[in-house]
Amino acid sequence: MLWVDKYRPRTLDKIIAHEEIAQNLKKLVSEHDCPHLLFYGPTGSGKKTLVMALLKQMFGPGVEKVKLENKMWKIDAGTRTIELELTMLSSTHHVEMNPSDAGFQDRYIVQEIIKEMARNRPVDTKGKKGFKVLVLNEVDKLSREAQHSLRRTMEKYSASCRLILCCNSSSKVTEAVRSRCLNIRVNAPTEEQIIKVLEFIGKKENLQLPPGLTARIAAQSNRNLRRAILSFETCRVQQYPFTINQALPPLDWEQYVSEIASDIMKEQSPKRLFSVRGKIYELLVNCIPPEIILKKLLSELLKKLDSELKHEVCHWAAYYEHRMRLGQKAIFHIEAFVANQSLVQMEPVSSFDHLKDSLCASFSRISYV
Amino acid sequence: MAPVVQSSQPWVEKYRPRQVKDVAHQDEVVRVLTNTLETANCPHMLFYGPPGTGKTTTALAISHQLFGPELYKSRVLELNASDDRGINVVRTKIKDFAAVAVGSGSRQGYPCPPYKIIILDEADSMTEDAQNALRRTMETYSKVTRFFFICNYISRIIEPLASRCAKFRFKPLSEGIMSSRILHICGEEGLTLDSEALSTLSSISQGDLRRAITYLQSAARLFGSSITSKDLISVSGVIPQEVVEAVFAACKSGDFDVANKEVNNVIAEGYPVSQMLYQLLEVIINNDDISDEQKARICKKLGEADKCLIDGADEYLQLMYVASHTIRALCDMPEELHFD
Numbered sequence: 206m207l208w209v210d211k212y213r214p215r216t217l218d219k220i221i222a223h224e225e226i227a228q229n230l231k232k233l234v235s236e237h238d239c240p241h242l243l244f245y246g247p248t249g250s251g252k253k254t255l256v257m258a259l260l261k262q263m264f265g266p267g268v269e270k271v272k273l274e275n276k277m278w279k280i281d282a283g284t285r286t287i288e289l290e291l292t293m294l295s296s297t298h299h300v301e302m303n304p305s306d307a308g309f310q311d312r313y314i315v316q317e318i319i320k321e322m323a324r325n326r327p328v329d330t331k332g333k334k335g336f337k338v339l340v341l342n343e344v345d346k347l348s349r350e351a352q353h354s355l356r357r358t359m360e361k362y363s364a365s366c367r368l369i370l371c372c373n374s375s376s377k378v379t380e381a382v383r384s385r386c387l388n389i390r391v392n393a394p395t396e397e398q399i400i401k402v403l404e405f406i407g408k409k410e411n412l413q414l415p416p417g418l419t420a421r422i423a424a425q426s427n428r429n430l431r432r433a434i435l436s437f438e439t440c441r442v443q444q445y446p447f448t449i450n451q452a453l454p455p456l457d458w459e460q461y462v463s464e465i466a467s468d469i470m471k472e473q474s475p476k477r478l479f480s481v482r483g484k485i486y487e488l489l490v491n492c493i494p495p496e497i498i499l500k501k502l503l504s505e506l507l508k509k510l511d512s513e514l515k516h517e518v519c520h521w522a523a524y525y526e527h528r529m530r531l532g533q534k535a536i537f538h539i540e541a542f543v544a545n546q547s548l549v550q551m552e553p554v555s556s557f558d559h560l561k562d563s564l565c566a567s568f569s570r571i572s573y574v
Numbered sequence: 575m576a577p578v579v580q581s582s583q584p585w586v587e588k589y590r591p592r593q594v595k596d597v598a599h600q601d602e603v604v605r606v607l608t609n610t611l612e613t614a615n616c617p618h619m620l621f622y623g624p625p626g627t628g629k630t631t632t633a634l635a636i637s638h639q640l641f642g643p644e645l646y647k648s649r650v651l652e653l654n655a656s657d658d659r660g661i662n663v664v665r666t667k668i669k670d671f672a673a674v675a676v677g678s679g680s681r682q683g684y685p686c687p688p689y690k691i692i693i694l695d696e697a698d699s700m701t702e703d704a705q706n707a708l709r710r711t712m713e714t715y716s717k718v719t720r721f722f723f724i725c726n727y728i729s730r731i732i733e734p735l736a737s738r739c740a741k742f743r744f745k746p747l748s749e750g751i752m753s754s755r756i757l758h759i760c761g762e763e764g765l766t767l768d769s770e771a772l773s774t775l776s777s778i779s780q781g782d783l784r785r786a787i788t789y790l791q792s793a794a795r796l797f798g799s800s801i802t803s804k805d806l807i808s809v810s811g812v813i814p815q816e817v818v819e820a821v822f823a824a825c826k827s828g829d830f831d832v833a834n835k836e837v838n839n840v841i842a843e844g845y846p847v848s849q850m851l852y853q854l855l856e857v858i859i860n861n862d863d864i865s866d867e868q869k870a871r872i873c874k875k876l877g878e879a880d881k882c883l884i885d886g887a888d889e890y891l892q893l894m895y896v897a898s899h900t901i902r903a904l905c906d907m908p909e910e911l912h913f914d
């Protein structure tokens with residue numbers, strides 16, 4: 206088992222990085238009338254861990270007996286029947302799923318599953334009715350329709366089905382849904398907290414830690430606990446006993462993006478643009494989300510530009526990322542950003558005019574594809 | 575079988591008014607509906623307004639009061655955004671329900687007027703086609719069926735439907751009314767709330783009573799029966815003022831990298847950027863050192879960023895966009911970029 210899973214705290218009391226939130230959650234569920242919950246915070250900050258520990262607090266060890274199933278949904282939509290397949294993880298007490306995986310049909314899933322849960326309400330021997338918890342991940346990726354269809358459902362079935370929603374950015378969750386939940390912010394752990402976790406793991410694994418190693422890993426992790434633990438484990442696999450100057454595992458694709466940034470800086474020409482395009486395509490094919498690529502590219506470019514141009518590149522990054530959301534193919538917009546950036550950089554040097562013209566031409570070709 | 579864990583309803587449901595007269599702050603609609611209860615006359619209705627102001631509550635309450643528990647199921651059809659309400663459903667399910675003729679005569683003390691009610695909650699999520707398909711149904715069966723449309727944005731309801739209804743705007747609850755509802759709940763639940771906490775609660779929930787009740791319940795669970803203003807802020811997700819001030823100060827410094835660091839911190843801490851923009855706006859508007867022209871420049875960018883967020887744009891990039899333009903405005907750098 207990977208360390209990230211092996212050392213995932215199972216109960217609220219064992220949580221290291223978010224002690225305060227954990228203790229609060231414990232109080233929150235002390236009576237069984239807690240409101241719906243919305244957990245939000247950056248990736249790798251530990252939302253999932255908190256949610257699992259919370260479920261255990263509510264229902265006991267039963268929630269750990271989960272089964273993974275690929276469920277077929279047959280949904281009656283008037284004249285036709287829609288068939289959808291979605292993976293879900295469930296125990297007797299809860300169901301966890303990623304409804305946004307159903308794409309634009311996510312709303313059917315949301316409608317159907319909550320109603321089904323409400324219908325099959327658990328009943329004990331004395332005839333008392335209980336409730337189940339539905340954990341929905343990535344609700345910020347749910348379509349607007351799906352979010353709308355959550356609204357009244359959340360109220361109507363609140364006695365039989367409690368929702369736990371998770372997302373990265375709560376700005377993308379509609380006001381009406383947020384107003385129906387207790388919002389819980391899960392911040393990314395600080396570097397000190399990450400170091401604490403790494404040292405805890407080191408102790409459990411009986412490792413000799415050279416001074417500064419955990420701090421370096423924490424610093425490289427960008428406050429992402431999952432990434433820190435993964436790279437700690439990679440270090441262990443690559444070389445043990447550790448040495449003082451042990452190299453940290455490189456982050457492959459990030460390296461790649463920084464090369465792209467250098468490419469853009471070095472030479473501004475259609476030919477270069479073409480080769481950059483290939484590299485970006487490569488990243489996309491490897492399932493690196495386009496907005497992550499764009500942001501990383503921005504941060505690399507920011508390192509190399511003077512302050513006037515920093516404003517410029519930042520403006521365009523926001524502009525093209527927004528367009529990317531509205532458009533269909535991410536590659537066009539990232540490429541447009543790159544082409545635009547090349548233009549911005551050569552602006553002060555007027556002798557490059559002819560080059561600029563040809564770039565302009567290829568730029569406009571791109572943005573009208 | 576696993577033991578069942580008991581559940582009871584969250585407070586928002588527990589304290590949902592069951593009678594029209596208990597709906598607070600929406601006097602106009604309450605007056606009209608009280609009249610309905612006496613005369614059994616009722617036009618088609620359209621309720622619109624921000625979340626948590628009592629729209630659904632009112633529609634459900636009047637239906638229950640008109641028909642009582644026995645007839646409710648056969649006389650009231652409640653459809654919300656979680657039900658399929660495409661054009662087909664309008665032509666079949668809704669039409670069939672609307673067409674049924676019903677008798678009159680009060681029963682068990684309920685007026686039971688000779689019509690049915692169709693509640694279309696969250697109607698702003700219905701497609702335009704589906705709404706159009708409703709027009710005929712509404713007209714044809716207006717004798718035996720009343721429609722209640724409920725939505726947040728009236729502009730999403732097509733004009734022909736809206737013009738057939740009596741329209742009521744549900745206002746955000748005023749501070750006074752909000753406080754009295756909250757105090758009522760505090761009384762029932764045995765909580766104490768000082769006056770500072772009470773006014774904090776009203777201001778952070780911005781007229782949304784549902785939100786206020788949720789905050790109250792959460793704070794009660796977390797901090798016990800005596801609740802302070804600080805407790806409420808901590809459950810509300812409002813960004814601490816120092817964090818907002820820090821972002822503003824970083825912009826004022828004029829240094830791009832300083833601002834970038836601060837923005838990164840905001841993102842890592844998980845603060846919602848839409849909320850940040852809102853609070854930043856307050857800080858900027860109320861700052862006397864900034865000229866009106868600068869304020870205007872910044873506000874324009876705040877608006878653009880907010881719109882982009884609604885479209886699903888990235889939070890970091892949008893906040894950075896605002897920060898960068900704020901720096902430029904505060905340092906009187908030209909508004910136009912080099913290459914535009």
Ligand SMILES: Nc1ncnc2c1ncn2[C@@H]1O[C@H](COP(=O)(O)OP(=O)(O)OP(=O)(O)O)[C@@H](O)[C@H]1O
Binds near residue numbers: 585586591598599624
């Ligand atoms: N005017 C009011 N008087 C008394 N209670 C209210 C009022 N408005 C809201 N509430 C409280 O808030 C809760 C939610 O109200 P309701 O469901 O009517 O909101 P809504 O206007 O339908 O919101 P949405 O647009 O999000 O559907 C109710 O359960 C009730 O406890």
Ligand SMILES: [Mg+2]
Binds near residue numbers: 357629630631695
């Ligand atoms: Mg409602």
